[in-house]
Amino acid sequence: MARFIIARLGHAIPLLIGVIVVIFCVLQMVPGDPVQAIIGQFPVPPAYRASIEERFHLNDPLYIRLFQYFVNLAQGDLGYSFRAQRPVLDLIVERAPRTLLLAASGYAVGIVVGIMIGVQSAVTNHRSVDRFWNALVLVGYAMPTFWIGQLLVIVFAMNLGWLPTQGMAPLIDRSTGFAWVLDRMRYLALPMTTYAIYEATRVARLIRTSVIGTLGQGYIVTARQKGLSRREIIQGHVIRNSILPVVTAMGYSFGTAMGGAVLIESVFSWPGVGSLLIESIRLRDNQTIVGVVLFVAVCVILMNLIVDILYSWLDPRIRLAR
């Protein structure tokens, strides 16, 4: 097991280094003044300009600059946001749990709904049921997430007036205890539903293909010949064997959720990492942009590593195969 973890780390660390090198290269390609490229379009006093030049070794050759870039990151220095007047790392740490809340709840609901639709669509004996779910999933799959969000706002917030349109909490908030939780859930409902619809369509497509593949396996024929009921075959053999590859795929993609929710966060002004990225792009706060991109990369790589290790622990064949 230890050897497996070391091997996976040996894969993950070069990947992270690669991402940092690519980001560094893009920063070198930004036209104009390199100091402005690093901090964004803010007025820079001469003393601060000198300190930036020194910290990033801007007057040195490229390889020294790259090395210094790594040294700064290794010290946990993601830079300083001029817009917020705070270190970038602080901004990200403050917002990450909010994105995690949105993504995790959306993921959980989306996976459950997606599995139910996908399995139903694959095992049903009625072609019309399969066609109905298939059509619905195809349309859902093609809808831009921000448009789903806008439609939900039009119906549930504007027309019916059931739920708030944006934000994470009311401006003046005096509720406590259970009322506080309920209040937060009202704000979470629409962004979470948007995320869940997006995930459910992906899961349903994957699981339908997976179940159809499982249905063609020899052991299903054997189970049928053994005289097991339809329900027993579906619950005991089909779903169990079809879910693992899908859950693995979802596990890998969860890492991208930290950055992938940009558009949903933007529709609902959900103050997460994605909104931070968009605000920084609009205000040309380059240090924050780079910080968020790096943070998302770390999340993805870390999540993949965790999924790899978990699965090798659950299923030793994976460990032995590598």
Add this chain to the structure above:
Amino acid sequence: MTVGVETREVTAAPTWIRSLWTGFRALMRTGAGRTGVIIITALALVSWFAPWIAPNGPIELADKSLLPPSRLHLMGTDNVGHDLFSVVLYGGRASLAIGFYAAAIAFLLGGTIGALAGYLRGPVEAVLMRIAELFQTLPVIVVVLFVVAMLGSSFWLLIGAVAVAIWPLEARIVYGQFVVLKEREFVAAAQAAGLSTSHIILREILPNALPPVIAQVALDAGLATLIAAGLGFLGLSDPSIPSWGEILNRGQSYLDNAWWMSVFPGAAICITVLGLNLLADGLNEIFDPRSSSGTRLQS
């Protein structure tokens, strides 16, 4: 069905048009493929002929702002007073062009890298496929946002950014095809005949590797359309070119009193992506019939 590919192998080179036609007919026999072709052709024609179909120009003020859909303005008017139907028609040009060009560039870039990695193997394979993995680490939207934020958001830069974000998808498929096909007899025969590496890659392996790649290109064109619309929605696309995402961005401020500003351009994006996905499904169906075989569990 590999009808198209087999015909090409057996008969002389100029018959590629005939095999293309055979492939197209096979595609039109699948339900998904036929619907996809009809949707995409209709959208392309409508966008292309926008100047003749649209009642107004894309930046021409037509009437009062925020008028609901009526016989005069089929989709209503936007917050400025443009006829929304006209803007949506013209917006289709940019949206379809971005999807098409980005997928084409990603195909050329990813296809070349995937082909080289799959054919040459060894250290070239290790380096190229690690680079592909590197680009797949970040979500596509984050890669595009980063490039656009740092380098600007002109029309061609946006296409380049989307292509850079999606090429690894193409590279992986081409790579997988090349790894398998390289071991086949016809490649050994071509090598024994002393044909050059470029000839073997381009003339021998590539035509046989293409079918699943074409399906991926259609899917990627859909993805590129979604990403481009997302950028427009965030207000980061080229402001001088009308696009569906850009209308949705403005519509966000009028969700309470002008639902048509969101519903119609969003539906246009959805229909385009749906058409491309159906096209990809149809292509997958003819190239790999197993993918759609509905093995059913009888009770």
